[in-house]
Amino acid sequence: SPQQDTDAPIRLTDNDAALAKLSAVRQNYLSDPFIKHFVPRASFQPLRPPLINVGTFVRTVTIDDLVDQWIDLAMKEGKKCQIVSLGAGSDTRFWRLATGPRKDYLSTYIEVDFPEITMKKVMAIKKSKDLSAVLGSDVKLAQGGTALSSSRYHLLPADLRADPSVTLGSLTTGRVDAPPLLDASFPTLLIFECVLVYMSPQESNTLLQWFRSYFTSQSGGVLGAIIYEMFGLKDSFGRVMVSNLKTRNVSLPGADPYPTFQSLPSRFLNLGFTAARALTLKDIRRSYIAPEELERISKLEMLDEVEELDLVLEHYAVTWGLCIGNSGAQLKAPW
Numbered sequence: 001s002p003q004q005d006t007d008a009p010i011r012l013t014d015n016d017a018a019l020a021k022l023s024a025v026r027q028n029y030l031s032d033p034f035i036k037h038f039v040p041r042a043s044f045q046p047l048r049p050p051l052i053n054v055g056t057f058v059r060t061v062t063i064d065d066l067v068d069q070w071i072d073l074a075m076k077e078g079k080k081c082q083i084v085s086l087g088a089g090s091d092t093r094f095w096r097l098a099t100g101p102r103k104d105y106l107s108t109y110i111e112v113d114f115p116e117i118t119m120k121k122v123m124a125i126k127k128s129k130d131l132s133a134v135l136g137s138d139v140k141l142a143q144g145g146t147a148l149s150s151s152r153y154h155l156l157p158a159d160l161r162a163d164p165s166v167t168l169g170s171l172t173t174g175r176v177d178a179p180p181l182l183d184a185s186f187p188t189l190l191i192f193e194c195v196l197v198y199m200s201p202q203e204s205n206t207l208l209q210w211f212r213s214y215f216t217s218q219s220g221g222v223l224g225a226i227i228y229e230m231f232g233l234k235d236s237f238g239r240v241m242v243s244n245l246k247t248r249n250v251s252l253p254g255a256d257p258y259p260t261f262q263s264l265p266s267r268f269l270n271l272g273f274t275a276a277r278a279l280t281l282k283d284i285r286r287s288y289i290a291p292e293e294l295e296r297i298s299k300l301e302m303l304d305e306v307e308e309l310d311l312v313l314e315h316y317a318v319t320w321g322l323c324i325g326n327s328g329a330q331l332k333a334p335w
């Protein structure tokens, strides 16, 4: 009998994320000319409620801003930056960066996800002239069409819960015929956008620790990481409070290890990161989004329940951490 595929509901969350981004783009919260290429029959897809669109907007512009600031910091040190997006799904950030004002300061961009998801992404890239054009001419497929590499962009299939030195070895040690994809002397940023919740705390710590040791064992190495996640997920009865996980029937691995806002930065600090900070989407919307932008998005759709919006947004946070190798690069706030 066929084995039950317990990861199928986890992979389906990529579709949820892509549809949410597409909805926010169609309703003019965000501008992203690439997301439609990752969603079949994009213009026929249902739109998301205003509350979800606002949340998607806040989350996306916040991470975009942290990424931009990271690239600027690297640039000031006269270096290009490397980015690794773990559980990248249908994310378009590479294409937006590679066609944006900071495109010349990005040396390598790597995305990792389950092979089923990377294969879908490879097919979408091959099918779309807009997506392929950004990659340039030296695009190679590998591993049965689940992996793709080009001069800057690389898409790799891997289960992030497995031993990273085995599944992600091509990033740090290379292979017989190829050098490592990542240069330990370049400032490198990890992005975990709505991904770590599907792994146990131990598995995500192993992953973060593995990257940390590669980048900071060498002098001058600098590693940054951004985590976007829900927190305070379980109520006092251990029930999951987030509806899209309930409807997808995703069971979370173990107890929620970061139940409070205060505990979020400790994920990094406990692993020896130099500094870490967290903000909830509620606080970001209130205090960090430019007033003109808030004014602009407030006119896009009727949002009658601002209190409900805050209740939802205060359960989502962006946490970022920084780890500096022994020579001590100078990085400034917010990093």
Ligand code: SAM
Residues within 6 Å of the ligand: 010, 011, 012, 013, 014, 017, 018, 086, 087, 088, 089, 090, 091, 112, 113, 114, 117, 158, 159, 160, 161, 192, 193, 194, 195, 198, 199
């Ligand atoms: N980061 C993307 C975004 O924000 O649009 C996608 C987020 S989606 C909610 C979660 C993604 O993480 C899915 O694409 C899923 O396949 C991937 N993922 C979850 N657990 C994973 C694992 N153990 N190994 C590889 N990918 C994983």
